Amino acid sequence: MVNIKYNVISAVSSVACLLTALFSLLFTACVKEEPVLSSDVPSSTQEWIYATLWEHYFWYSQMPDKSSLNFSDEPQTFFDNLLVIEDGRNGRHYSYLEENPINTRSQYFSLAQTENSYGFDFRAYTDRVKTTAAYIEYVVLNTPASRAGLQRGDWIIEINGAQLNGTNYYALLSTGGAAVTLTVATLEDVSVGNNTFVFGNKREVALDAAESIEDNPVYLHKVIEHGGKKVGYMVYNHFTPGKTANSYEYDEALREVSADFKAAGINELVLDLRYNNGGTISSAILLCNILAPADVVNRKASMCKLVYNDKQKPREYTYNFGTSLLSGGKNLDLGRLYVLTSNITASASEMLINCLRPYYTVVLTGTQTVGKNVGSNIYKSSDKQWEMHPITSRIFNSKDESDYQDGFAPDIDIQRNLMNGLISSVSRVDLGDEREILLHAALQHMDGTYAPTVRSSSPDATYAQPAPVFHSFERRATNGVVIDR
Numbered sequence: 001m002v003n004i005k006y007n008v009i010s011a012v013s014s015v016a017c018l019l020t021a022l023f024s025l026l027f028t029a030c031v032k033e034e035p036v037l038s039s040d041v042p043s044s045t046q047e048w049i050y051a052t053l054w055e056h057y058f059w060y061s062q063m064p065d066k067s068s069l070n071f072s073d074e075p076q077t078f079f080d081n082l083l084v085i086e087d088g089r090n091g092r093h094y095s096y097l098e099e100n101p102i103n104t105r106s107q108y109f110s111l112a113q114t115e116n117s118y119g120f121d122f123r124a125y126t127d128r129v130k131t132t133a134a135y136i137e138y139v140v141l142n143t144p145a146s147r148a149g150l151q152r153g154d155w156i157i158e159i160n161g162a163q164l165n166g167t168n169y170y171a172l173l174s175t176g177g178a179a180v181t182l183t184v185a186t187l188e189d190v191s192v193g194n195n196t197f198v199f200g201n202k203r204e205v206a207l208d209a210a211e212s213i214e215d216n217p218v219y220l221h222k223v224i225e226h227g228g229k230k231v232g233y234m235v236y237n238h239f240t241p242g243k244t245a246n247s248y249e250y251d252e253a254l255r256e257v258s259a260d261f262k263a264a265g266i267n268e269l270v271l272d273l274r275y276n277n278g279g280t281i282s283s284a285i286l287l288c289n290i291l292a293p294a295d296v297v298n299r300k301a302s303m304c305k306l307v308y309n310d311k312q313k314p315r316e317y318t319y320n321f322g323t324s325l326l327s328g329g330k331n332l333d334l335g336r337l338y339v340l341t342s343n344i345t346a347s348a349s350e351m352l353i354n355c356l357r358p359y360y361t362v363v364l365t366g367t368q369t370v371g372k373n374v375g376s377n378i379y380k381s382s383d384k385q386w387e388m389h390p391i392t393s394r395i396f397n398s399k400d401e402s403d404y405q406d407g408f409a410p411d412i413d414i415q416r417n418l419m420n421g422l423i424s425s426v427s428r429v430d431l432g433d434e435r436e437i438l439l440h441a442a443l444q445h446m447d448g449t450y451a452p453t454v455r456s457s458s459p460d461a462t463y464a465q466p467a468p469v470f471h472s473f474e475r476r477a478t479n480g481v482v483i484d485r
Contacts, residue, residue: 045386046071046078049097052379057095058309058391059084075099075386087391094374094391094479101380101387116210118177119143120150121275124169124470125422127197132164132469133157133187134172135422137275138431140215144208150184153428157199158183166469173472177210187422214243217276218253220432223264227447232266232332233439235431236287239279239348241484251286255329258290262330269332270442272340272431274366277473278347280484281319281375288355289325294333296359297321302398304355306375306483309392317393336361338442341410344473346370348481350404354397364410365442371407374480391480412441412450 050069054060062084069081079097088094119140126132134156139145157164159171160181171177185199219235234257242248261269269291289297305318323331339353341364350369356362375393380386396402414437426435434440444450 044383045075045381046073048381048386049075049079049388050082052388053082053390055311056309056377056379056390056392057082058374058393059086060309060311062086079388089371094372095376096389096479098387098389100385114213114215116177117143117213118172118180118207118210119145119213120172121472122156122169122172123468123472124164126166126467126469129196130166131197132166132169133185133197133199134164134169135187135427137472138219140213140219143213144211148205148207150182150205150207151428152430153186154184155187155199156182157185157202169470179209180207181205182207186428216253217250217279218257220272221257221260222432223261223266224432224434224443226434226443229267229446230265231443231446232261232264232269233272233432234269235272235275237275239276239281239283239287241280241283251283254283254286254290255327258326258330258332259328261332266332267334268336268338268446269334270338270340270439272438273345273349273352274340274342274438275344275473276346276349277344277370278349278372278481280482281348281351282485284348284352284355284481285319285485286325286329288352289321289323290329290331291334291337291352292321292331292356293335293359294331297323297326297331301359304351304398305396306393307396334360336363338363338365338445340438340442341366341369341408343367343370343407344471347372347479350408351395351481353408354395354401354404358397358399358401363412363442363445364408365412365414365445366410366438367413367415368409369404369407371405372480373402373404375483376480377483389479389482393480393483395481412445414438414441414452 050066050071053063057063063082069078071078073081076097076099080093083093083095117140120143121137122134123137124132124134136145136150136152136154136156138152139150156169156172159168161183162168171180182205183202184205185202187197188200189198215237217236217238217240219237221232221234224231224233236254241251243250271291285303288303300320300322303319303321305316308315308317337356337360339362341349345366346369350372353362353364353369354373373395374391375395376389377392379388379390381388394402426437426440429435432439434443441450
């Protein structure tokens with residue numbers, strides 16, 4: 001119920017109001033009534049949400065009229081009702097509201113969460129008869145999964161003796177999970193006759209209880225000798241400066257890798273962003289300065305600009321390349337860049353691709369990226385109970401290009417090879433192995449031998465394609481590029 005409070009209003013210009021006031025012992029004439037929100041939900045939360053979005057939201061002019069809003073709605077419902085259709089895709093908004101946020105950057109990490117984790121990411125598939133199995137994408141070191149011997153390419157088909165299905169695979173996300181026993185196998189084929197999975201080499205794996213883990217975004221780096229060249233290869237899984245809000249050890253790891261590559265004298269670089277759905281603009285700026293041609297960095301050329309709504313002054317903010325930003329890191333000064341992509345690659349990853357393209361060739365290898373060409377800022381309520389991440393800007397490169405809202409199409413499209421690769425020995429090789437499908441395609445393209453191949457045991461054979469039904473990356477709370485500087 002709406003309560004009413006009364007304020008005394010001086011109205012000395014009104015004779016009638018003055019006479020009434022003289023005869024009123026309580027001096028309560030000429031009253032102005034103001035609505036006060038229900039005490040069930042703190043009024044300041046909804047007012048804060050509305051005022052912040054009205055000022056900073058990129059699409060503020062399309063928000064519902066304030067008079068049509070119910071300020072007694074729960075904060076999450078109230079927030080959701082203010083967002084517009086342009087904010088997001090497939091029914092999911094990029095902007096989000098978080099209650100009781102923790103003071104870390106873990107929402108950008110490559111795993112669904114790191115506080116209680118088994119330490120691996122997976123994609124669940126079903127076959128023609130709805131048999132469900134989970135393909136392990138990668139395993140983080142020093143976690144229950146790595147200690148148990150799980151590895152990329154393993155298929156989980158049972159959990160605690162129960163066949164994996166459309167609901168129990170959520171237990172693999174391991175939020176507070178207890179110790180479990182998994183039945184793991186290799187996918188040997190998909191039967192031509194009835195289009196069902198054919199598994200072999202089954203074994204049981206005992207996982208310890210979920211625990212707090214560290215997910216360093218610089219997952220792997222190495223130098224590969226290929227075709228008379230030295231090829232640097234780095235798996236970078238999220239744009240995060242450090243594991244806490246005030247630390248920068250992950251940015252330092254990037255600088256150290258750049259120094260290692262420089263010392264090794266690499267001629268080419270393959271940057272693996274297939275599992276990277278974004279993060280902070282500061283880390284993206286650092287990596288751009290490592291990867292861009294030296295003359296671009298030395299002359300402090302334009303990198304990108306953010307365009308805000310028409311209430312902001314100035315409305316545009318430009319970032320430039322610069323040697324000072326390397327801070328001990330090394331610019332690699334290469335002639336081109338290979339980037340491995342997937343339908344996970346998004347946000348700051350796409351910003352990096354877009355910012356480097358005006359200055360040299362960026363060869364995308366993999367599948368279509370997501371298409372997040374927007375940035376978000378973080379706002380906290382005065383009581384620190386709520387944290388809001390609205391989309392506040394759109395991102396353009398130095399050529400004023402920002403037309404990747406549907407994602408970047410790969411130059412080397414290996415979609416069919418990826419699906420066929422699930423049913424082959426190469427699905428079980430580690431990241432960084434030259435036989436791994438995406439890396440193999442990039443290396444072949446470098447030496448001019450790349451040619452798409454389609455798996456088939458005979459001209460008339462038809463193979464069912466496993467249907468993906470869930471990816472653990474879907475649990476990650478990222479939106480546009482996070483503007484942290």
